[in-house]
Amino acid sequence: MSETAGVPAAPAPQAPAPQAPGPQVAMDGDSGLPWVHVSPRLATARTIALLLTLLPFALASGAVAVFLWRWAWVGVAALALLALWGIWLIRRQVAFLTYAELPEEIAIRRGRMFRTLVTVPYGRMQYVDMQSGPLARRFGLASVEIHTASPSSGGDIPGLPVAEAEALRERLAARGESQRAGL
Amino acid sequence: MSEHHPDGDGLRAATHTPAPGETSDRTPDDGAGWQRFHPLTPLLRGGVMLVGAAGYVLSQQFDRIFGTAPGGEDDPIMSHLRIAAAITAAVIAVTVLGAWLSWRAARFRVSPHAVELRTGILFRQHRHIRYDRIQSVDIVRPLIARLFGLSEVRVVAAGGADSRAALAYLDGTRAHDLRDELMDRAEAANAPVARADGAGELTDTSVGAQGVPPLAPADGTPAAPGAAPTSTSAAAAARGIPLVLVRIPNARLVQSALFHGAAVFLAIAIPLTVAAVLLDWPGVLPVLGPAVLGVGANHIGSLVKNANFELSQARDTLKVRRGLTDLRSSTVPLGRVQAVQMRQPLLWRAFGWWRMQVNVAGVHGAGDDEGEDLLLPVGETEEALAVLALVFPDTDLDLARRAIAGEGPQPGFVGAPRSARWLDPRSWQRRGYAVTDHAVVVRGGWLARTAQWVPHGRIQSARLTQGPLERRLGLADVTLVSTPGSVVPVIAHLAAGEAERLVSEQIGRSAAARRRTGARRAGTAPDLAHPPIS
Incomplete structure (x- = not known):
């Protein structure tokens, strides 16, 4: 009944054969797909969040250094290094966060060191959320979260300009409705 | 899969409050088809308490018989025990009374599009699971319910712990018929085309190949007596008589449990633990003891659960x-x-x-x-x-x-x-x-x-x-x-x-x-x- 990977099944309506090669997703390069970068403002927002988190520790460590124990300056320096590394990491992460709307699915790529590529078929989406925290709102950003029947599908796209996020959500919802498949 | 909470959509408007004081759990107690659960339900709900109390009383008798508890009317220990017994009895009474009240308030019905469960006296809950959302219908028979020949029918929809309805308790045959009916309806609801003749299929099933009349009346569903069943005769046969595919011999289950990582662990850990106790090795017991208990209980538990598979x-x-x-x-x-x-x-x-x-x-x-x-x-x-x-x-x-x-x-x-x-x-x-x-x-x-x-x-x-x-x-x-x-x-x-x-x-x-x-x-x-x- 079933042929294996290499052998194209003659009678069965196999998708890849008739429909041209179909989209080729890849971890590197754009391979001819409309990959869209998220807003670089996301990096700014995340950097601010990072600095706000580290600042109290730096202040505390600095206070200890001034009043109690000089070696605590090492802690301040370490925190500064951590902040620099974090900023570099955030810039890279945001730069490599892209998504592409394909005919049947949405593909999301993230990460440089630890890379992930997720493809979620429109027909498998259960619902699509739009979220925006206080900091993201200040930067006019929102994230679109795509939910399937599995919580581990992991389809969320942070850092979209609000209007773009709204439009994407609408498009996804419409496609989800028209391509919906039963479980 | 459902993104809605199973409550809240659909037929809520169509329900109506049944007048109090209706009786009989067998027949629909009003035109809308609401049914009650088995009258023994409150006793079973309090069943755990009953067993606990029985055990307590028994243990008292043991003490009496073996004379470890000194007898005598004015023994302070005995009077404490009496007070404890009285409190236990009161708690049981309250529990059973509560269970009885909630049994009186609980009703379910098999409506054209959904199975509905209403519970609660003060906080009323109306759970509503549409047939096309049903993922599975299970029969659960806890030990005590089993003694009385009763079963719980558990309807599960997609979407976590909130999306299930426990229809408890019903007597055994009724539970089976209800399960079959719900499964049929769930299937029909998921095959929209078959709906047209689905009514025929439904009546066909609920009348059943076993010749059991439908206990849950097909309210609202047109009975369509002449409708031809859609499925083939082979499928009908498969429907009427559940075909046993595999029966796992308990011997094999036990054997498989022995040839298992947990068993190997126990085989090494139990002697070690015993040795640790006997030879008074420090530090071994606190580490191994809980592990042995945990793994052992788990392993035996799954064996008990899967017996007679x-x-x-x-x-x-x-x-x-x-x-x-x-x-x-x-x-x-x-x-x-x-x-x-x-x-x-x-x-x-x-x-x-x-x-x-x-x-x-x-x-x-x-x-x-x-x-x-x-x-x-x-x-x-x-x-x-x-x-x-x-x-x-x-x-x-x-x-x-x-x-x-x-x-x-x-x-x-x-x-x-x-x-x-x-x-x-x-x-x-x-x-x-x-x-x-x-x-x-x-x-x-x-x-x-x-x-x-x-x-x-x-x-x-x-x-x-x-x-x-x-x-x-x-x-x-x-x-x-x-x-x-x-x-x-x-x-x-x-x-x-x-x-x-x-x-x-x-x-x-x-x-x-x-x-x-x-x-x-x-x-x-x-x-x-x-x-x-x-």
């Missing part, structure tokens, strides 16, 4: 009955199976035994559901393959045999490249996948072998991941995300290009499969997917 088929559902003390029965609708896994721990290899689990949408296989995703606790290879062929009728069994036992390069399989041995010195040769017309077959595991089947149309999403080490070796992992459950299909350490190709091609294959399913649902022959077992 029986897998049968009725129409498009598999039914599992199991349990030594608590008889449990659960159903797996064949059309809802998302993924299947066969797993063989090392020690079972000599016997050719396999454990078979499925992912079913809405059944999470954890916590309260534990083991509900189990199709075979320990099946022989041929049994397992037969069940596999039933669950996914298009399975290529030759390929399946290669998937469960094969190693290294095999026809049809794409394996991990040699560079994977740095991350994976042993199991890289087992790792791999094959693609058939209908499913992706994933092979893996070195000591404990696994093989997984995920139909193209059931894949929720695909994920490709690559860490820095894998990047250096030119490898990547592919996860074919299924619904939550025991089967997690991951193909680790493929060559990166191979992984990209799999994900890219899977887009087209999954889309085509979804379209096929859609066409079948909306179109021609709803039953072709599940021909009767051969």
Whole structure:
């Protein structure tokens, strides 16, 4: 009944054969797909969040250094290094966060060191959320979260300009409705 | 899967409050078809308390008999015990009274589009599960209920703990009929085309091949006496008499439990623990003691739960009955199976035994559901393959045999490249996948072998991941995300290009499969997917 990977099944309506090669997703390069970068403002927002988190520790460590124990300056320096590394990491992460709307699915790529590529078929989406925290709102950003029947599908796209996020959500919802498949 | 809470949509407006003081739990107590549960329910609800109290009283008698508690009317201990007994009795009385009140308030009904459950006196709850959202209908029989011949019918919809309704308690035959009726309705609701003649199918079923009159009246559903049943006679036969497919001998269960990692652990740890106690070794008992207790209780618990295991088929559902003390029965609708896994721990290899689990949408296989995703606790290879062929009728069994036992390069399989041995010195040769017309077959595991089947149309999403080490070796992992459950299909350490190709091609294959399913649902022959077992 079933042929294996290499052998194209003659009678069965196999998708890849008739429909041209179909989209080729890849971890590197754009391979001819409309990959869209998220807003670089996301990096700014995340950097601010990072600095706000580290600042109290730096202040505390600095206070200890001034009043109690000089070696605590090492802690301040370490925190500064951590902040620099974090900023570099955030810039890279945001730069490599892209998504592409394909005919049947949405593909999301993230990460440089630890890379992930997720493809979620429109027909498998259960619902699509739009979220925006206080900091993201200040930067006019929102994230679109795509939910399937599995919580581990992991389809969320942070850092979209609000209007773009709204439009994407609408498009996804419409496609989800028209391509919906039963479980 | 439902994104709504099962409450709140649909027919709520159509319900009406039944007048108080209605009697009889057998007949619908008003025109809307609301029914009561069995009158013994309140006693059973308080049943745990009763057993506790009985045990307490018994232990008192023991003390009396063996004279450890000094008798005498004015003994202070005895009077304390009396007070304790009085309090216990009062608590039981209150519990049973509460249970009785809640029994009076609880009603359920089988309405045209949904099964509804109303509970609560002060805080009223109206749970409402539409037939097209039902994932499974199970019968649960706790020990005490079993003594009275009563059962609970548990209706599960997709979407977590909130989306289930426990219809408890009903007497045994009624519970079975209700289960069958709900399953039929759920099926009919999910095959929209069959709806037109679905009414005929429903009456046909509820009248039943067993000749039992429908206990739950088909309220609102037109009885359509002349409507021709749609299914073939073979399917009708399969419907009438549940066909037992596999019965697991308890001897094999016990044997399989002995040849198991937990048993090996216990075999080493128990003597050690005993020695530690006898020889007074410090530090061993606090570490080993809880571990032995935990592992032992768990292991024996699963043995007790899976005793008398029986897998049968009725129409498009598999039914599992199991349990030594608590008889449990659960159903797996064949059309809802998302993924299947066969797993063989090392020690079972000599016997050719396999454990078979499925992912079913809405059944999470954890916590309260534990083991509900189990199709075979320990099946022989041929049994397992037969069940596999039933669950996914298009399975290529030759390929399946290669998937469960094969190693290294095999026809049809794409394996991990040699560079994977740095991350994976042993199991890289087992790792791999094959693609058939209908499913992706994933092979893996070195000591404990696994093989997984995920139909193209059931894949929720695909994920490709690559860490820095894998990047250096030119490898990547592919996860074919299924619904939550025991089967997690991951193909680790493929060559990166191979992984990209799999994900890219899977887009087209999954889309085509979804379209096929859609066409079948909306179109021609709803039953072709599940021909009767051969």
